[in-house]
Each structure stands twice: as structure tokens, then as C-alpha cells.
Amino acid sequence: MEPAVHLRGAVSLLGRFPALAGVDLDVATGEIVLLRGPNGAGKTTLLRCCAALLPVTSGEAMVLGHDLAGLTGPARRALRRQVGLLAHATGLYDELTVADNVAFWARAAGADRADAEAAMTRLELDGRLRDVAVGRLSAGQRRRASLAVLLARRPALWLLDEPHAGLDQAGRDLLDGLIGDGARAGAAVVLASHERDRAESIATRTVTIAGGTIVDDSVVGAAPPVATGARRAP
Amino acid sequence: MNDGTSSPGTRVLGALTLIGMAVLLAFALVISPADETQEETVRMFYVHVPTALVAFGAFFLTVAASVGYLLRRSEGWDVMAGASAEVGAVLLAATLVSGMLWGRVTWGVYWTWDARLTLTALLFVLVLGYLAVRRLPLERERRSRLAAVVGLLLGPATVACHYATTWWRTLHQGPTITTADAKMDGTMLFTFFLGMVVFGLLYVWLLVHRFRVLWLEHRVEDLGLDEAIAERRREAVGVS
């Protein structure tokens, strides 16, 4: 089966700085890859390249069956629609409520209102928080709202940049459960994290990146964890 | 002599332009007669009208090259659009200066809201905006793309501005100014066409040089990329 992500010698420039200096990486569907490495190693750039948000200047880059080189409008849109990116920024409109935000982004990706409601329920945002403007949420609550958007869009490739940051214990457990469910449902997951213990417990593979290249790629062999939340998966 | 943006071709072109300019100056300032109605001020037209027309041509090339870039995404079109806009901006400034000085001596004021003068001023601001986009500190590909769209939009903007300013002046029945009311004799006509040729040559000459300067800027940007990648990879040593 075709890997979800296939990179060979991928170089990506930020201005004149080679943030990625030749990356070789394959991620299969159903895999949970932990991406670790020091600050400035290229983790975020790698995730953004996989989302077709940054151009790969040279080298091979295939994501979800699309060649990133020469990707034109409609094909690029089709690819991006299947990618869920959880970045440091929320990607939400601060002045809209959680419910409005999740509904808008879910519907933009072709999902319907029911998907949005189910995702909010799953992230425990269906109570009081539902009608609160995103700008007035705490950092952890915002992260949950971003996760709800990701979940509602049902992406085939999850790109999570420091997903545990800012979440409380319950939130982290919930997130781990979601990641496990996603992978079992056939999504490929790449998560960049400094929190080694927590991330390693869910990852099926650990990849170390430094200086814009992969320096270590080892199979951990952990089975995806079972969802811990009492609620049913959406 | 690989020390700049010259080549045998541009040297010949440059020599032709300079000789042509000298001949043009002789005709414009000495040989051609003063006009009956406009007297000596007609000598400004030999610079005013050619710079204006060539500047419009330069604009047209910028628009065309921008479209070319959007279709082909090749560096050459992008650089061509930028180079043409730069030279066009200089020529437009020359048009404005000569137009204002002519206005000063003929109408007694530096500026009137003549349709053509207003259009030229608008175009000048439009091209300044375009050049501002070209100087944005962005990744080259993105900057080229934004510049190409702005360059493409110069076309319809010019057309819209043309109709708006023309109707604006004619419907308001302000001072109607026709610049072509002078009766031109043979020498004057020859001087005018010589001016067109010389400023055309000047444009092409400058265009080629600016194209090469912008091209070199890109090459300098690319410089040391392999070295930078190797250096970046050395950061990885000892991390795993």
C-alpha cells in the first residue's frame, strides 16, 4: 500500500535558510510517528511541508498520493482538504464562538453540522463552552476547539505540532485516545513533541530530526492506545 | 570584461542610443525651428511625448510579462515584468516633469487637471505600488506571484483610469487642452520621430541592463545554497 507520506531528499527553504536539508521519511497509514528533535531542528517545517503549505524546493515529496512538485489548484485543494494540521496557532476566529468556528471549518471541508456537533461532544465542548467566543477561552480550551475542528474534518493525515502543550491531564488522555482512534480508523499521524514519555507511549515509531535531516528512525512497537474517554467515538 | 551587465550587444545598443541622443538634442534644441504658436516650448515635446508613449509601452510589457509569468511560472517573465516597470517608472517621471514644466510656461501653472496629465500621475502611483510589491521581503516564488497579479491588474486599472479621467475632463468642460494643435513642419516631424526612436532605444538599452541586474540579484540570492544545506546538515552530527 502506498505510504501516506513519502519524502526523499526533501529540501525546504525559509527565505535562504534550508530548514529541511534533505529529509527521507515514509509514513504508512495507521502509523503514529513521533517526531522529536531539538528546537529549530525542522519539525514544524516538515509538518508544514506535508500539508503543502510550504514548497519542497528539491527532492521527492509525495503526500496522500499527490506529488507536491507541480501540484496545481484543484489537486492541491483536494490534498489539503484531507490534511488536519494542529499548529501552535489555533486557526480559529477569536470573535466567533466555539460552535460557529467548528461548524464553519467542518462545513468548509465538506463535513456537515452533525460531524461538527459530534466532534464538539467528543472534545467535551458541548456544554457551557459551546457558545463562548474562542478569544475568551483558556489556552487548553482553545486547543480542544482546534482539535474538534481537526476531528470534524476527518483528515487522512494528522499533523500535530506539540499537541499536548497547554492541555491538562484529562485533555492529554483524551488527545491520546483520539490519536489512537484516528490511527485505527486508517489515518496516518505525525506528531512533533518534546514530551517524550507521553508521546512515546502512543507512538508506533520514533523519528529524530536534527539539522533539517532525519538522524534516527526506530520502531517502538507500542500498539495504539485504546480510547480512555467514556464517550463513544464520533 | 565580465565585470558588469554589459555585453557586446548592449554596448552597440548603448553607443547607438548615445549618438542618437546627441543628434536628437541637436535637432530638438538647435536645428528644428520654434513653433508659431508654442514658440520655443515646442522643444519640450520632443522629450515629453516620446517618453510618455515609451512609458506606456513599458507598462504594456509589464502587464504582458506578468501574464506570461502566471501562465509559465518562469523566472524570465518575472524579471522582465520588473525590469520594464522600473524603466517605465523613470520614463513616467520624466513625462510628468516635462509636462509640468510645459504647463508652467504655457498655462502659467505647473499642474492642471488635464486628462492625460492626471492619467499619467495615476499610472505613476500605480507603478510605485507595483514596485513596492516587488521589494517585499518574501520568498522569491511568493513575491513573484504577488507581483505578477499586481502587474496583471495594472492593465485594467489603466484602462479604467483612462476612461474616467478623459470623461471627467471633457464632461466638466474645463480648459480643453489639445497638445496636437501645433502645425508641424518637416523638420519638426522628423525631430519628433527621431525622439520616438531614440527614447525607444534608450528604453530597450536600460531594460536589458535592468533585466540583467535583477537576474544577478536572484543568482546572488541562490548563491551558497549547497553550502548552506551542507552546513545545516552538520548541525545534526551528534544529536541522535
Added chain:
Amino acid sequence: MTAVLAVLATLADAADAAVAADAAVATEDRGFQWALVLACWVAVLAAVALVAVRSAQRGRRLARQIPEEQRRWM
């Protein structure tokens, strides 16, 4: 743009005032016409020359930084 037009309008007003003083002389005086004609040509040619010289300097500085084979037009 409006700001620019406003500035231009102000300039025009200022010019108006200055011109009002010698308007009568202006149209008759050929010396004055010649002065403006020369000013016009000098301004245009000087501007073009300035741009050309600066461009040449920049081209030379850039060309020195890159290897020979990338300057094949020369």
C-alpha cells in the same frame, strides 16, 4: 492616492500664487521659455543618467559575487 492628489493640488496652488506675479511676462519672454526647455531636458537626461549609472554600479557589484558561468551573456 487622494493624499497624493491633495499634495499635488497644494503644489499647484502654490505655483499659481507664484505665477500670478509674473504671468504677464511669462508668455512673452523667450528667454524664460528657453530656461524651462533646458531645465526639462537636463532634468530628464540627468534622471536617466543617474538611474543608468547606479544600475551599472549595482550590476558590477553583483556580478563580482557570482561565478563566471552564470554570466554567460557577456
Added chain:
Amino acid sequence: MLRDAALVAGKDLRLEARSRVALNQVAPFALLVLMLFAFALDPDRGILARVTPGLYWVAVLFSGLLAVQRAFAVESTDGVADALRLSGLDPAGVFLGKVAAVAVQLLALEVLLGLGVVVLYGADPSSVALLVPTCLAATLGLAAAGSVYGILAAGLRVRETLLPLLLLPVLAPVLIAATSAFESALGGFPGEGWRWLGLLVVFAALYTGLGLATFGVLLEDG
């Protein structure tokens, strides 16, 4: 495309309903401009009445600039620009949605400013047949051109200064045409105004078409 447009427009109007930036900041600003003009020009000598069309459209232009700036500021904060690119929305749909939302807000502003010039400057708005279509066409042109340049400048650090530089000269024909059409209408000789209305319609159609064609390029990595 139209579904995406409706989605984006609905989202923008909901955002305005919640934040009330246009209502609480842009509208008072527009009225303030009208008052400042009255201070700057002597209102007793009929100058104000003569230049009402121009002042009205200058006020609309500046408020429109603020509205466009606001409409695209919300798309460039906190990862929203990335989210928009990942959303799968059709760029042409996003463009139409933004145009529609900006146009609706501008039309509301124009009604307010219209009341303003009637009350403050004593304008006579009886030639509705020309005034209303002029407003509609000018607004569409303003919103379309504004959206093209708005998204172009949205992700940039210099957007507050770059947008006026790019947009205002492009909108000069709209200012000239709308002002002239209003002059004809208010001056009681509407016949001449139809030609200007034609120019406004062509401008609006032109920039809507250009926006549909180029928005994908601008949004791709904008």
C-alpha cells in the same frame, strides 16, 4: 463555488454581528469624516452643497478601505490563513463570499452616510433611479477590487501601508465616476449620470472577473 461563497459570507457577517467593528468603529469614523469636511470647508457659502457628491464618496472610500482592511485582518491572524488554505474552500467562492460580506457592510454604511449628507449638508436625494444603482455598482466595484488587494496584502507585515498604496489609485475611477454620477443626480440633470453608471458597472464586472480568476493564485500561499 456558490455554496462556499455563502458559507464565507455568512461567517463574515456573523463575525461582524458579534464583534460590531463596522458598526462601532467604521460607521462613526465615516460620520466623523463628514463632520470634519464641514469644519474644513465653510458651510455657509454653499461650498458644502456643491462638493457633497465628492465628499460623500471620499468618505465611502476611506470607510471602505477600513472595512476591507478589517475583513482581511481576521483572515490573517493566529493560523487562520493556514486554516483557510487547508480548508478545501474554492478560492473563487472565498472571493465571492468576502466581496458579498464587504459589500453588505458598505451598503449599510452608504445608507448611513446618505442620511448624513441629507441631514448635515442638505442634499436632495430625489433622483433615486440613478442614485441607487450608482451605489450598488460602485459598492460592488469597491468590494471586488478591495478583496483582490485585501487578500494580497493580508499575510504581509506591511499590510496597513501597502493596501492603501495599491488600492486607492485603482479605485480612482470609482471615485470619479460615482462622484460625477451623484453630481448629475443631485444637480438635477441625471441624463449625464447614466454614462458614469455604465463605467461603474463595467468596473465592477471587470474586477469581479479578475478576482475570480486570480484569487486562487493569491490564496495559494497568500
